Amino acid sequence: MSDTSFVRTEMLAEQDPPPTSVGVIGWLRANLFPNWWNAVLTVLCLAAIWYVLSGLLGWTLRSVWTAGSLSECREVMIATWGSTHGHACWGVINDRWLQLLFGFYPPELYYRPILALLLLIAALAPVLFADKVSPRFLYVTAAYPFLMPWLMWGGSIWTPVGVAAGFAVAYLVGRAPRGAVPGLVLGILSAIVWWMAWFGFPVQAEVLAAGLGEGLAAISPDTAPFWLETVESRKFGGFMLSVMIGVVAIGCSLPLGILLALGRQSNMLIVKAICVGFIEFIRGVPLITLLFVASTLLNIFLPPGTNFDIILRVMIMVTLFAAAYMAEVIRGGLAGLPTGQYEGADSLGLNYWQAQRLIIMPQALKISIPGIVSTFIGIFKDTTLVSIIALLDPLGLSNSIRADTDWNGIYWELFAFIALLFFIACFGMSRYSMYLERKLKTEND
Amino acid sequence: MTDPPRESFRLSMLIYDTRYRSLTIQVVALFAFMLLVAWIISNTVQNLASLGKEVEFGFFSEPASYDINQRLLDYTSRDTHLRASFVGLLNTLVVAVLGCITATIVGVLVGVARLSRNWLIARIMTVYVEMFRNVPVLLWIVFAMAILIESLPSPRAFRGENATQSLILNDSVAITNRGVYVPEALFSRSLGDVRLFGESSLRFDVSLDLIAIIAVLAASIFAFRRIRNWAERVQNETGNRPTTWYFQVAVLVVPIFVLLAALGFHLGKPELKGFNFAGGTHLRNSLIALWIALSLYTAAFIAEIVRGGILAISKGQTEAAGSLGLRPNRIMSLVILPQALRVIIPPLISNYLNLTKNSSLAIAVGYLDITGTLGGITLNQTGRELECLLLLMLIYLCISLTISVFMNIYNKRVALVER
Numbered sequence: 001m002s003d004t005s006f007v008r009t010e011m012l013a014e015q016d017p018p019p020t021s022v023g024v025i026g027w028l029r030a031n032l033f034p035n036w037w038n039a040v041l042t043v044l045c046l047a048a049i050w051y052v053l054s055g056l057l058g059w060t061l062r063s064v065w066t067a068g069s070l071s072e073c074r075e076v077m078i079a080t081w082g083s084t085h086g087h088a089c090w091g092v093i094n095d096r097w098l099q100l101l102f103g104f105y106p107p108e109l110y111y112r113p114i115l116a117l118l119l120l121i122a123a124l125a126p127v128l129f130a131d132k133v134s135p136r137f138l139y140v141t142a143a144y145p146f147l148m149p150w151l152m153w154g155g156s157i158w159t160p161v162g163v164a165a166g167f168a169v170a171y172l173v174g175r176a177p178r179g180a181v182p183g184l185v186l187g188i189l190s191a192i193v194w195w196m197a198w199f200g201f202p203v204q205a206e207v208l209a210a211g212l213g214e215g216l217a218a219i220s221p222d223t224a225p226f227w228l229e230t231v232e233s234r235k236f237g238g239f240m241l242s243v244m245i246g247v248v249a250i251g252c253s254l255p256l257g258i259l260l261a262l263g264r265q266s267n268m269l270i271v272k273a274i275c276v277g278f279i280e281f282i283r284g285v286p287l288i289t290l291l292f293v294a295s296t297l298l299n300i301f302l303p304p305g306t307n308f309d310i311i312l313r314v315m316i317m318v319t320l321f322a323a324a325y326m327a328e329v330i331r332g333g334l335a336g337l338p339t340g341q342y343e344g345a346d347s348l349g350l351n352y353w354q355a356q357r358l359i360i361m362p363q364a365l366k367i368s369i370p371g372i373v374s375t376f377i378g379i380f381k382d383t384t385l386v387s388i389i390a391l392l393d394p395l396g397l398s399n400s401i402r403a404d405t406d407w408n409g410i411y412w413e414l415f416a417f418i419a420l421l422f423f424i425a426c427f428g429m430s431r432y433s434m435y436l437e438r439k440l441k442t443e444n445d
Numbered sequence: 446m447t448d449p450p451r452e453s454f455r456l457s458m459l460i461y462d463t464r465y466r467s468l469t470i471q472v473v474a475l476f477a478f479m480l481l482v483a484w485i486i487s488n489t490v491q492n493l494a495s496l497g498k499e500v501e502f503g504f505f506s507e508p509a510s511y512d513i514n515q516r517l518l519d520y521t522s523r524d525t526h527l528r529a530s531f532v533g534l535l536n537t538l539v540v541a542v543l544g545c546i547t548a549t550i551v552g553v554l555v556g557v558a559r560l561s562r563n564w565l566i567a568r569i570m571t572v573y574v575e576m577f578r579n580v581p582v583l584l585w586i587v588f589a590m591a592i593l594i595e596s597l598p599s600p601r602a603f604r605g606e607n608a609t610q611s612l613i614l615n616d617s618v619a620i621t622n623r624g625v626y627v628p629e630a631l632f633s634r635s636l637g638d639v640r641l642f643g644e645s646s647l648r649f650d651v652s653l654d655l656i657a658i659i660a661v662l663a664a665s666i667f668a669f670r671r672i673r674n675w676a677e678r679v680q681n682e683t684g685n686r687p688t689t690w691y692f693q694v695a696v697l698v699v700p701i702f703v704l705l706a707a708l709g710f711h712l713g714k715p716e717l718k719g720f721n722f723a724g725g726t727h728l729r730n731s732l733i734a735l736w737i738a739l740s741l742y743t744a745a746f747i748a749e750i751v752r753g754g755i756l757a758i759s760k761g762q763t764e765a766a767g768s769l770g771l772r773p774n775r776i777m778s779l780v781i782l783p784q785a786l787r788v789i790i791p792p793l794i795s796n797y798l799n800l801t802k803n804s805s806l807a808i809a810v811g812y813l814d815i816t817g818t819l820g821g822i823t824l825n826q827t828g829r830e831l832e833c834l835l836l837l838m839l840i841y842l843c844i845s846l847t848i849s850v851f852m853n854i855y856n857k858r859v860a861l862v863e864r
Contacts (some may be wrong), residue, residue, distance in 0.1 A: 031564035038563050045565045182460055270471040274478055284845035285838045286802040292820060292837075296830040300492045301485045381581040388583075388809060395583060411591040419580045419588075426579035 059088050059412075067091030069406035092410050093417050096401055100417065103237015103392050109154075109229065113240050116151045119144060120247065128432065131439075145251070152236070152244065154228035162198040166191040233311045237392030239421055241311070246380040249318040253379070254372070256319065257326025262356065264327065265334055275327070282324035287382050290317045295389040314386055322379045329375055333368030334360065366440050373433035377426045384422075394418040489831070504827040505530075506646075511822050513813045515729045518649065526823045527646040533818030534840065540735055540814065541801040547740035548800060549793070552747025559752050570748070577745035583806055585742050590734035590810045597622040600721050617714045619722055624729040626715035626722045633709030654708055661704050668696045731812035735804065743800045747793060754789035755781070787859050794852045798845055805841075815840060 016022075020029060033039040062081065067073040073089035081087060093100070102110060123144040126137040146160035174187025236244070263275035282290070294317040299307060337360065345355035365372070387396030398414040401407050459469045493499065509529040510522050516532045517539065559570040577585070600621045602610040612619045619626040636653035672689050680686040715725030758781050766780040805816040813822075815837065824833040 031562070034562060041563060042565050045563075045569060049569070268467050268471050268474075270475045270478075274474065280846075281838075281842065284842040286805040286816070286841060288805045288808070288816060289820060289834060289838050289841065292824075292830075292834055296824075297834055300489050300831060303488050304491050304495060377579070381579075384581040384583045385806070388806075395581075395587065411588075411595060415584060415588050415591070419584055422581055422584070423576070423579045427575065430579070 055086070059086055062086075063088035063090050065090050065094055068095065070408065070410050088413055088416075089410065090413055092401065092407050092413050096397075096407075097417075099238060099401070100394055100397055100414075101238045102240050103397065104235040105231060105237070105240065106229075106235065109231065112151045112154075112228070112231075116148050117243070119147060119151075148244075148247075150228065152231070153233070154230040156227055159199075162195070166194045166198070169194045233309045236311060238397055239394055241386070241391065242380070242383040242393050243425075245311070245315055245318055245383045245386065248315045249322045249379050249383075250376050252319045253322030253326045253375075256323035257330055258361070260323060260327035261330035261334060264331055279324045279327050282321055283328065287318070287321050287385055288388060290321055291385060291389050293317065310391070314389070314391065318379065318383065321382075322375065325375045325378070326372065329368050329371035330364060332371060333364035333366075336367045337363055369433055369437055369440070373429055373436075377429050380426060380429070381422065394421065493831070498829075498831075500831060502832055504823075504829055504832075507827075509823065509826075511826070513818065515727075515732050515812060525646045526819075526827070529823060530815065530819040530836075531647055533813055533815040536807075536812065537801070537804055537814040537816075537844075540732060540739070540804045540807065540812070541797075543736050544739040544743065544800050544804065545797045547736070548743040548747055548796075551740060551744035553751050555744060555748035556751025556755070559748060560755060574745045574748050577742050578749075582738065582742045582803055583809060585738040586735055586806055586809055589738040590730060593730045593734050594622050599623070600717065603717050603722075612715070617712065617725075619715050619717075619725075621722070622730070623721065624727055625733055626725045626727055628712040628714045629724075629726045631711055631713045633711065635708065657704060657708070658701070661700050665697050665700050669693050672696065729812070731807070731810045734810050735807050735812050739800055739803055742803075743796055746796050746799075750789055750792045750796070754785040757788045758784050790855060790859070791852060794848060794855070798848050801844060801848070802841065 017026075020026060032042045064073045064076045064080075064087065067076060067089060068091070070089060070092070073091050074084045077084045077087050077089075098107070098110075102113060105113060119140060122137055123141040125133040126135055126141060143164070146164045150157060150160045170187035170191035173190040174183040176183070176186070260275050260279060263271050264279065266272055266275075291314060294313040295310065298313050298317075302308075341359055341363065342355070345359040350358065384393055384395050387393050387399070390396065392400065395418060398418060401414065402410060459465050505527040506525050508523050509526045511529070512522050513520055513529060513532050513536075515536065517535050518532055520528060520532050555570050555573060558566050559574070561567050561570075597620060598610045600619075600623060602608060603612070603619065603621070617628045632654050636657060638650040638652050641647075641649040641651060672693050676687055676689050713724050715722040715727075717723075762780055762784065763776055766776040771779065804814060805820075807814040808817045808821055811817070819833055819840075820837040824830060827833070
């Protein structure tokens with residue numbers, strides 16, 4: 001009698017998955033054609049991509065690179081392809097890229113903005129990549145706010161040195177008394193006295209300082225050591241202007257925003273009211289109205305006869321604008337901290353500023369990194385608004401290039417170039433913030 | 446045992462004693478703030494005196510003598526500056542409302558599409574979002590304007606026997622490089638208009654036809670909901686839901702059609718007369734460019750908010766709802782969306798606010814909104830910078846604060862009630 005039942009005694013070998021669910025085919029089936037309507041969508045998308053890319057790539061690549069004017073461009077296009085349609089004329093970028101980058105800055109002095117940019121990178125490196133760059137670069141960071149204006153506007157080095165020395169005096173005097181408040185007050189007062197002494201008697205200061213430097217007295221400003229040829233503000237322009245306004249606004253708005261956020265969180269009623277009023281006012285009006293204020297009203301608000309630089313006025317307004325938004329972002333971070341952190345800091349016996357510096361801010365700022373960086377990006381993009389009050393940022397320059405008879409009627413190439421510059425800068429910032437978030441992420445959260 | 450030292454107030458305690466220090470700081474801050482304000486005011490008074498100007502708003506009743514070509518209300522260049530500013534304010538609100546609606550629709554679609562299982566669609570939407578978020582909105586606005594002017598056909602192309610272009614959508618919409626012409630609603634037996642505020646600069650014509658339509662629609666919706674509630678009550682009592690859908694549809698549709706027929710509703714289509722189109726409503730390039738650019742730009746931000754809101758709801762919620770036996774669309778509408786909306790709405794409203802503020806960039810394409818009228822031409826013609834700019838900021842502040850008030854009310858309503 002044969003036993004027909006069958007009992008398997010050993011395990012079957014593992015089989016490969018069906019070929020339609022692995023590899024390229026499997027990926028395609030899972031991600032592009034999971035069901036019929038997704039398949040239809042995929043095909044439609046492919047068609048759209050093909051349509052856009054074929055037009056765009058053809059326009060970008062089959063293009064004219066060397067031409068002195070739009071009509072010359074069109075002649076070349078007719079000669080090469082028989083039509084002017086669907087071909088870019090990059091000749092305008094080739095012709096004017098220096099202008100789009102530097103505005104009307106004197107060409108023989110281009111090394112100065114370039115040097116300022118390199119120094120900016122050196123100054124930012126220890127801040128942005130603290131674990132990879134030697135902290136010795138922090139000296140560059142400290143010196144940069146004083147070096148940059150000198151490099152860009154030129155003039156005597158004793159001006160930035162005097163300003164910087166004022167801060168040093170404030171620091172040294174502020175350390176002397178006991179307690180934060182009197183130190184702060186004394187420091188600020190001494191700095192003001194220092195600056196009045198330095199700039200109130202510029203001739204003496206210059207002679208004195210030059211005497212120190214050269215060992216000689218009575219040197220005219222033009223031949224003073226480290227004298228840089230002055231460049232007027234109306235020659236500033238292009239991407240350089242956007243970066244300058246952006247960097248100043250970003251750099252100044254973070255500390256200002258932290259102070260405003262702390263003021264808003266504080267339990268001192270009057271301080272809180274002032275901060276809330278300032279923040280809500282600035283956030284309630286568009287930047288363009290603040291720029292109008294900078295261009296027309298700020299001179300009315302200041303003592304009669306003051307007439308300071310339009311770029312400086314714009315920088316102040318953009319900084320105030322950015323600071324209000326920054327304050328709200330940081331307030332969000334502060335609100336996100338559990339009360340236990342504040343109580344813990346108190347129980348350690350830390351005073352207000354120690355607690356903020358050692359316990360609260362490191363955590364609050366870490367939470368608010370995405371918001372801070374998106375505010376930075378927003379501010380950098382908003383620098384284009386200065387073209388409306390007739391400063392020559394890239395957009396303003398694109399209008400003035402178009403006003404030239406050579407390039408009358410050229411749009412897309414200029415827009416594409418400007419958009420690309422902004423895209424690279426802003427996209428870079430957003431990627432950096434993601435990197436920073438990953439780096440600062442700790443196990444517990 | 447010694448007594449504790451007697452408390453005696455010394456002047457230095459104002460600085461070193463934490464109990465009094467905050468008082469000192471506040472007094473100093475208030476004093477400094479008032480000093481700053483006084484300094485600014487005194488400077489302003491001095492500067493205005495030396496310029497021979499006074500702060501007064503009399504210029505508002507002078508004739509504006511400039512034209513506003515895109516407007517909702519009647520306006521001629523003989524009207525006053527106040528009228529011009531009012532028309533400008535309405536223009537701001539028009540583009541803000543239009544922009545918010547389209548930005549929401551596009552943003553929600555893109556945000557959901559970014560979460561799509563279809564790899565290609567998700568990637569395309571990512572490219573869209575990154576492209577719009579990382580390029581200044583002003584560039585998008587002038588770019589949209591350039592596209593409209595440079596690449597659309599001129600009205601001439603619609604003319605003659607062998608016209609190269611024709612009207613679309615049943616001969617009713619003309620898209621030209623001078624703007625878009627769409628049909629307008631006309632009533633042959635119109636009820637007429639009611640003029641508010643007499644003949645003053647704020648005069649405002651309200652169409653009675655529109656009011657009648659809105660009233661009838663509101664009544665229909667009210668009746669619709671009453672019927673649904675009644676059906677629900679019957680279902681709760683008896684267990685059987687009465688069939689009411691045909692009745693509900695009739696309540697919604699019939700009254701409005703009767704009203705439109707009674708008013709003699711018809712569309713006034715744009716027609717080519719001479720070199721340009723006549724009839725219909727003319728939406729100018731400036732409005733369209735601003736509208737498209739602001740919508741697409743803001744939509745990219747809204748898409749990220751929507752995506753974040755949906756991702757913020759943990760997967761356990763979906764699984765729990767599924768284990769209760771809910772079907773996928775009920776899970777979405779009953780469990781996921783109500784929770785996601787709590788995350789989505791506050792940043793959404795702040796994006797509406799940004800869109801409204803960005804609409805002030807209209808000045809770059811020549812759309813005369815409140816910035817273009819009050820802060821632009823009126824300011825330049827009258828030379829009253831202080832009055833114009835302060836008023837302009839005040840108006841924007843009012844708009845912003847109104848929106849924030851609504852946001853706070855909403856936040857209170859949806860806030861989690863904690864035990």
